[in-house]
Amino acid sequence: MKKRGAARRIGVVTEKEYLTPHLIRVKLKVDDIHDFQHTTPGDNNKILVPPPGVKEIIFPEMDPETGKMLPIPEHLASSRRTYTHSGIDIDRSELFIDFVAHGEEGPASAWAIHCRPGDVLGIMMKTGSKELFPEVENMLFVGDATGLPAIAAMIKQLPEHVKATCVLEVYGKDDELELAGKASTTIHWLHNPHPEKGSELAQKVRSLPLPKESRFVFIAAEFDTVKDLRGYFRKEQGWDRTELSAYSYWRAGVAEDRSEKDRRAEKASM
Numbered sequence: 421m422k423k424r425g426a427a428r429r430i431g432v433v434t435e436k437e438y439l440t441p442h443l444i445r446v447k448l449k450v451d452d453i454h455d456f457q458h459t460t461p462g463d464n465n466k467i468l469v470p471p472p473g474v475k476e477i478i479f480p481e482m483d484p485e486t487g488k489m490l491p492i493p494e495h496l497a498s499s500r501r502t503y504t505h506s507g508i509d510i511d512r513s514e515l516f517i518d519f520v521a522h523g524e525e526g527p528a529s530a531w532a533i534h535c536r537p538g539d540v541l542g543i544m545m546k547t548g549s550k551e552l553f554p555e556v557e558n559m560l561f562v563g564d565a566t567g568l569p570a571i572a573a574m575i576k577q578l579p580e581h582v583k584a585t586c587v588l589e590v591y592g593k594d595d596e597l598e599l600a601g602k603a604s605t606t607i608h609w610l611h612n613p614h615p616e617k618g619s620e621l622a623q624k625v626r627s628l629p630l631p632k633e634s635r636f637v638f639i640a641a642e643f644d645t646v647k648d649l650r651g652y653f654r655k656e657q658g659w660d661r662t663e664l665s666a667y668s669y670w671r672a673g674v675a676e677d678r679s680e681k682d683r684r685a686e687k688a689s690m
């Protein structure tokens with residue numbers, strides 16, 4: 421494990437590719453990429469999304485005299501969002517982020533849909549590595565489209581002897597991403613063209629047999645699904661706190677910055 425510091429960079433778009441109809445991979449050139457050589461894909465970063473047409477990123481700074489944050493002119497203020505570190509290419513000085521194209525109302529989704537080479541994004545990233553899952557025999561992954569980048573990165577890192585089961589919800593058949601790794605992996609795909617209206621992920625998970633020992637579940641999806649499944653694993657199935665990592669990646673009807681408090685509280689609830 422490499423010790424984790426934090427770094428801020430401007431990422432400049434070099435390339436954009438639709439991995440599936442609703443998942444856009446954006447490649448960003450960053451300076452001093454070697455600072456990030458020990459980072460773990462699947463970990464997450466904060467990104468600063470500039471308003472449309474703005475090519476400047478102003479990072480938040482504290483006034484050392486007052487201890488208060490320095491004001492940023494409203495027309496230049498970025499939206500702060502959380503995205504998975506999907507990959508890194510040291511030779512090309514590039515970081516990859518995979519954005520779900522969920523529509524135009526979210527600044528991050530809209531930015532990804534419209535971004536062009538040369539556009540900029542602020543990146544606030546930990547520089548060290550992170551253990552994303554423990555050494556177990558049985559891994560269960562539950563995610564919607566927003567959890568897919570993290571789950572894809574983790575599947576790549578699983579050792580060969582692990583047995584992995586995934587329950588993944590995407591918009592439609594064409595959004596099923598190819599997941600490559602050494603472990604033997606069973607995938608249950610669900611299709612949901614309107615994830616903001618509810619999900620059947622929890623219901624599907626409840627229908628599956630669960631491993632009895634040496635097990636870990638990673639859950640990354642909408643708030644209600646995560647809350648439901650946290651109760652299922654912790655209360656109904658009696659899984660220990662150390663046997664799960666569950667966090668709501670978004671909340672239907674609420675922008676990320678306004679749902680953060682509730683999502684953190686849900687995580688701390690049991």
Ligand SMILES: Cc1cc2nc3c(=O)[nH]c(=O)nc-3n(C[C@H](O)[C@H](O)[C@H](O)COP(=O)(O)OP(=O)(O)OC[C@H]3O[C@@H](n4cnc5c(N)ncnc54)[C@H](O)[C@@H]3O)c2cc1C
Pocket residue numbers: 464499501502503504505518519520521522525526527528529530565566567569570615616667668669670671672673674675676677
């Ligand atoms: C640790 C972590 C890692 C994440 N990694 C990724 C990632 O790699 N890729 C990724 O795409 N997302 C990821 N997310 C989720 C992402 O941060 C949220 O979806 C975020 O709300 C998107 O910001 P936005 O500006 O597009 O929309 P916001 O301004 O936050 O929201 C605007 C509206 O869109 C709705 N909305 C937000 N996301 C979705 C969605 N996926 N589907 C339907 N409606 C939605 C909101 O409920 C709200 O009504 C991650 C979240 C966390 C906490």
